[in-house]
Amino acid sequence: KAGVTQTPRYLIKTRGQQVTLSCSPISGHRSVSWYQQTPGQGLQFLFEYFSETQRNKGNFPGRFSGRQFSNSRSEMNVSTLELGDSALYLCASSFAGGLTDEQFFGPGTRLTVL
Amino acid sequence: AQTVTQSQPEMSVQEAETVTLSCTYDTSESNYYLFWYKQPPSRQMILVIRQEAYKQQNATENRFSVNFQKAAKSFSLKISDSQLGDTAMYFCAFMSGGSNYKLTFGKGTLLTVNP
Numbered sequence: 001k002a003g004v005t006q007t008p009r010y011l012i013k014t015r016g017q018q019v020t021l022s023c024s025p026i027s028g029h030r031s032v033s034w035y036q037q038t039p040g041q042g043l044q045f046l047f048e049y050f051s052e053t054q055r056n057k058g059n060f061p062g063r064f065s066g067r068q069f070s071n072s073r074s075e076m077n078v079s080t081l082e083l084g085d086s087a088l089y090l091c092a093s094s095f096a097g098g099l100t101d102e103q104f105f106g107p108g109t110r111l112t113v114l
Numbered sequence: 115a116q117t118v119t120q121s122q123p124e125m126s127v128q129e130a131e132t133v134t135l136s137c138t139y140d141t142s143e144s145n146y147y148l149f150w151y152k153q154p155p156s157r158q159m160i161l162v163i164r165q166e167a168y169k170q171q172n173a174t175e176n177r178f179s180v181n182f183q184k185a186a187k188s189f190s191l192k193i194s195d196s197q198l199g200d201t202a203m204y205f206c207a208f209m210s211g212g213s214n215y216k217l218t219f220g221k222g223t224l225l226t227v228n229p
Binding site: 003004031033035042043045048050055056058090092097098099100102103104105106107108 | 145146147151157158159160161164205209210211214215216217218219220221222
């Protein structure tokens, strides 16, 4: 069974631009979560989607948004990029996102904002 | 709000020895899970072990075991017979029934296994 895939793996953008990251979950998984990983703040929760519905959102500004498609693939978008948005963005998929469901992480997208 | 604290930013151990990574957490909830995740350099994060709060018996997965002290809100990871491949960042994480599908992570412990 293929694992969680994320595209692209690396991105370089300049301040003010916008970016879209993609996450394809493991086949059969309907929950996708996004996390931002930085050396200073560690891993922070961005949002979680299940069956195309956002069920939870972390404490990030409105510039961070996401969506999920009917095939469970998910995208996140960051508009008006700031230097502080440079990070590794991880997505994780699970069957339904519940306590007993193991979360499987993708390799991440490394975003650099210049 | 739940918090997870890992007080050891870095640790090192000699190959074949045993090492223990510390984690404390804070929550007012009763239904929750605790996890240890491993993130090797430039590789994907994987689940090492997990513990359900209602289970008194400590979880074990091969060379990895936990010491779950519920009253003290402590959840340490013991790695026995350390191997070079255990070199990684280790994250303690928490999820509860009330956290709405969100994992809360500690800042991580960088473990280096030396030959």
